[in-house]
Amino acid sequence: MTIEIDTPRPTATAPDADATAPPxxxxxxxxxxxxxxxxxxxxxxxxxxxxxxxxxxxxxxxxxxxxxxxxxxxxxxxxxxxxxxxxxxxxxxxxxxxxxxxxxxxxxxxxxxxxxxxxxxxxxxxxxxxxxxxxxxxxxxxxxxxxxxxxxxxxxxxxxxxxxxxxxxxxxxxxxxxxxxxxxxxxxxxxxxxxxxxxxxxxxxxxxxxxxxxxxxxxxxxxxxxxxxxxxxxxxxxxxxxxxxxxxxxxSRPREQLRVVRYRHTWIMAFLYIGTFGSFIGFSAAMPLLIKINFFNQPTPDVVGIGINVASFAFLGALVGSITRPFGGWLADRFGGARVTVASFALMTIGTLAVLVTLTRLTPVPKVDPTTVDPATFTYPDAVRSAVESNEQVFWFFLAAFLFVFAASGMGNGSTYRMIPIIWKVRAEAAGPEGSPERGAALVQATREASAVLGIVGAIGAIGGFLIPMTFGAPWIDDPVAAVRSAFAVFAGFYVVCLLVTWAVYLRPGSAMSRARV
Structure with missing residues (x-):
């Protein structure tokens, strides 16, 4: 058997190549x-x-x-x-x-x-x-x-x-x-x-x-x-x-790929992926600003700021989430993707509530009028410095809880992606008895459709990366710190909904999806 790979110009297909290979x-x-x-x-x-x-x-x-x-x-x-x-x-x-x-x-x-x-x-x-x-x-x-x-x-x-x-x-x-x-x-x-x-x-x-x-x-x-x-x-x-x-x-043809939008499982998995990957990319985008707003103080750009240095910690969330993604897929192979996904949403809920608790422990930092600041002579008032130092102690609990959320979301990314081909395989197996032409054709079609679903789910799930920063920067809340607290409360509730949907559709006792360990 021969293969053509590195040729810079068209050449004839090898005589012994598969006759059905596209020209x-x-x-x-x-x-x-x-x-x-x-x-x-x-x-x-x-x-x-x-x-x-x-x-x-x-x-x-x-x-x-x-x-x-x-x-x-x-x-x-x-x-x-x-x-x-x-x-x-x-x-x-x-x-x-x-x-x-x-x-x-x-x-x-x-x-x-x-x-x-x-x-x-x-x-x-x-x-x-x-x-x-x-x-x-x-x-x-x-x-x-x-x-x-x-x-x-x-x-x-x-x-x-x-x-x-x-x-x-x-x-x-x-x-x-x-x-x-x-x-x-x-x-x-x-x-x-x-x-x-x-x-x-x-x-x-x-x-x-x-x-x-x-x-x-x-x-x-x-x-x-x-x-x-x-x-x-x-x-x-x-x-x-x-x-x-x-x-x-x-x-493949886009029209054939887009056919999967008619299936309810496409939209269910897209919804769940908003919770996992949407959280990963949204929190990754927002984490640097969250640290700066809550744990750093700088009245003007000309004055040296005090508090937590964003550059030293902002990258950790994405790092942790990236590392745990393959681990989530490995766990899904052993225990089933739906079970790991439910566990991920449970852990994300706990971690999000822990982040919210740390934010409620912050000491309000007195405002400094920037028009009165002379960079050459400015020193932070004792009340400002005391509040910032107090919040630095809270930061370590905030960071630990937030990294916990990132780890759980990374696991969920891996497990949800593993669920999709299994779901489509289960659907195909219902087309006929084992070994029948109907089931064989359905399994081939399921492979193509699962690939299309992965793309659609990935696209919709990424919308979470837009929604999360926008919720943190809610224009209807004047206080940025209050907006952040409200956002984490909303996210915790959303993860509970995702957990319940996963259980009801894919883990409910007696269902075909549950028996197949989707």
Whole structure:
């Protein structure tokens, strides 16, 4: 058996290739025959090609997540860069990329079968240059209107679409027995992009970071972040162009994929994924601002602030959630996805209530009139310093509870994604007795539909990344701290609803889903 992979121009399909393999449709790095379920093919050629594509897919998706969440930590430095935005406006800047990122996940999913995995990775990586270039230009101009920043932040949403196309791409490269590991690595590598941008951006722009190992430089240069991640995007685009492949067999029609919107399980799983992944990405985006609003005090950008340094802790939430995602999938394989998902929502409820309790223990910090502050002579009043120091003691309980929520949401991300193919398999098995043509056809159709559901669920679930920051920045509440407390109470109630829905639909005794250990 032969395979064509690295040819720069069209060539004839090997005579002994599968006769049903689609003909080469375009020039470039297209693979005409791909059969990872063939053990001999996989060991001789497929494994090496798949691993190379996985590596560059992870890198491109990782950068997509980094650019997507670029504003989550940038928002905490805008005041130091000369921008006078309110907390509500900052939460809007954090939320805008998440809304766009969720909306474009569907077209990104359909782009892989239409244009090819390698081709679309090149395009999607190159598109990251748009938000980074706009970012670099306008963050150096403090007189830029706020609405312009909203538009610029929204363009960062293209990074959120990379997850959908990357997962769709890798799904075709690996055999069924290895898909879980490959997709888990791909997803975790992407999620880590959130954590690393929140860890390294403060250091790159001149702020303090790395747990105090790096001191602030005295001036903030936000444009440096755009230069770094824009440059890495070019590397990702070049790497995909030279080292990735398109698969001719990875074809499907959007109309067939969209047919799954008629099934109630598609919407139930999308609802649950809002609770798991929506919480992960929403809390990741909002965590830096939450720390700054509740545990840091700085009356003017010219005065050295006191309290908790955002740069030292903001990245931990996304890091913990990324690490626990594969663990959630592993637990789902052993005990069933629905059981792990119920446990995740229970833990998220407990953790969210614990966060809420810590916020009720905060000491109100007296306001300092910024018009009376002279940076050369200003010292914090004793009442302000005492309140900030008291809140620093509360912070450690807040951080522990919040990381607990992140860990539980990461587990839920892995378990909910594992549930989807099992749900569709159970539905297909009801089409006829074992071994019947009806069941066989239904199982083939279920595999295609499950892939489409993964894309749709991922797109809808990401909307949580928009809703959570917007709830924290509720415009109808004047006090930002009060808005945050109200938001956590709402989230706790939502997780209880998600828990009950999961149990009623997938764990209710006697149901087919429960017997199949969905």
């Amino acid at each position: 080469r449709r375009r020039t470039g790095r297209w693979i005409d025959h791909w059969d990872p379920e063939d053990t001999a093919f996989w060991e001789s050629t497929g494994k090496r090609v798949a691993r190379r594509n996985l590596a560059w897919s992870i890198f491109a998706e990782h950068l997509g997540f980094s650019v997507w969440l670029l504003w989550s930590v940038t928002a905490t430095f805008l005041a130091s860069a000369g921008f006078a935005f309110t907390p509500q406006q900052l939460f809007w800047l954090v939320a805008a990329p998440n809304l766009v990122g969720s909306l474009i996940r569907l077209p990104y999913t359909f782009a892989v079968p239409r244009f090819g995995a390698r081709n679309w990775t090149v395009v999607s990586a190159a598109l990251l240059l748009v938000p980074t270039a706009l970012f670099a230009f306008f963050v150096q101009r403090p007189d830029t209107p706020y609405w312009v920043f909203i538009v610029i932040a929204a363009t960062a949403g293209v990074g959120g679409g990379n997850f959908a196309s990357s997962m769709a791409s890798i799904n075709f490269f690996y055999p069924a027995s290895r898909k879980g590991t490959a997709l888990g690595l791909n997803a975790a590598g992407g999620n880590l992009g959130v954590s690393l941008v929140q860890l390294f951006l403060p250091v790159i722009v001149g702020g303090a970071g790395l747990f105090g190992l790096v001191a602030a430089s005295g001036s903030i240069h936000l444009e440096r972040a755009a230069y770094v991640w824009g440059g890495l995007a070019l590397v990702a685009a070049a790497g995909a162009f030279f080292f990735m492949n398109n698969l001719a067999v990875a074809s």
